[in-house]
Amino acid sequence: MAYRRFVLVIAFAAALLLVGGLFTILSAQAGQGFGSNHSPAANLDNGLPDLTVTRLDLLTVTATSVDYRFVIKNIGVITADLDGALPDTTDDVLIQIILSEDTIFGNSGDKPVGGFSIVPYITELGPGEAFTLTQIANPAGVYFFDHNYFMLKIDNGDKLTEADEDNNVGYAPLPDGPDLIVEKIDVLSINDSGVVYRFVVRNIGDAIADLDGTDPISVTDNVMFQGYLSPNDVLGDPGDIPTSSGYLLEPLNPIELYPGEAFTRTESAGMLGSNFLDYRYAFVTIDLTDNLTETNETNNTGMGEVPYFTYLPLVQR
Numbered sequence: 601m602a603y604r605r606f607v608l609v610i611a612f613a614a615a616l617l618l619v620g621g622l623f624t625i626l627s628a629q630a631g632q633g634f635g636s637n638h639s640p641a642a643n644l645d646n647g648l649p650d651l652t653v654t655r656l657d658l659l660t661v662t663a664t665s666v667d668y669r670f671v672i673k674n675i676g677v678i679t680a681d682l683d684g685a686l687p688d689t690t691d692d693v694l695i696q697i698i699l700s701e702d703t704i705f706g707n708s709g710d711k712p713v714g715g716f717s718i719v720p721y722i723t724e725l726g727p728g729e730a731f732t733l734t735q736i737a738n739p740a741g742v743y744f745f746d747h748n749y750f751m752l753k754i755d756n757g758d759k760l761t762e763a764d765e766d767n768n769v770g771y772a773p774l775p776d777g778p779d780l781i782v783e784k785i786d787v788l789s790i791n792d793s794g795v796v797y798r799f800v801v802r803n804i805g806d807a808i809a810d811l812d813g814t815d816p817i818s819v820t821d822n823v824m825f826q827g828y829l830s831p832n833d834v835l836g837d838p839g840d841i842p843t844s845s846g847y848l849l850e851p852l853n854p855i856e857l858y859p860g861e862a863f864t865r866t867e868s869a870g871m872l873g874s875n876f877l878d879y880r881y882a883f884v885t886i887d888l889t890d891n892l893t894e895t896n897e898t899n900n901t902g903m904g905e906v907p908y909f910t911y912l913p914l915v916q917r
Contacts, residue, residue, distance in 0.1 A: 782800070811854070832880065
């Protein structure tokens, strides 16, 4: 009987070790892919709250703005008073956003791009409770693609005494930027009266291409295109002529082009005269004036050959 009881105790202990090991493995997998300085080894037995950033998602990133969503959680043992004891905002729990080249908050080269009090949204957070908030960062004069990381710190300035003061930061990598190319050009017709051509623009970058620029009224910072006809496959040689030009977003094209997205536009230009037979290639250059900062500024021109059949209704061969 004693032997059987001993065996049961050993089996139970082994089962506990197995479950504990499995829990450790699952916990490690759940933490993969999120950038945070949260430390599970924090001392939570000192009767204090402890705020940490458990998630930070960049929902939409353009050159001049970021829509983001974050989750804060109180992993301490008592309620976190986010409003502080004073009637004004001097002891409120604050959020600080910075752009950084690394995952260290507040070192050399970091650029603050906004901060705010959490109190208008929530005033306290109980033990184990979490809170989610979606915001936008769009400070003037900031180009987000120049930086590697978007970082958020809860309780910036340490107004709230916590069990662990070193686990308040979350971060997410910023994309490199947009990259527009002319994917295809089709010459639909050409004669002495003009040319009709169609081209496809695609964003092969990893961020949104803002075709409208940052000024909502002026068109001077909009993304432009320019068409050309050429007797050979080298743009810029003698004999090239410009065709039509304009802004990519007008009249019916999208204002923004997301990564991987494309759109098609048809254009025409007139009065080629008797020299139309000299033109064998069509070119289109997008972002003609470099208003859009791209990851590659050398791939904005596409070329298409003028097909032989377009001449047949006009010239007997």
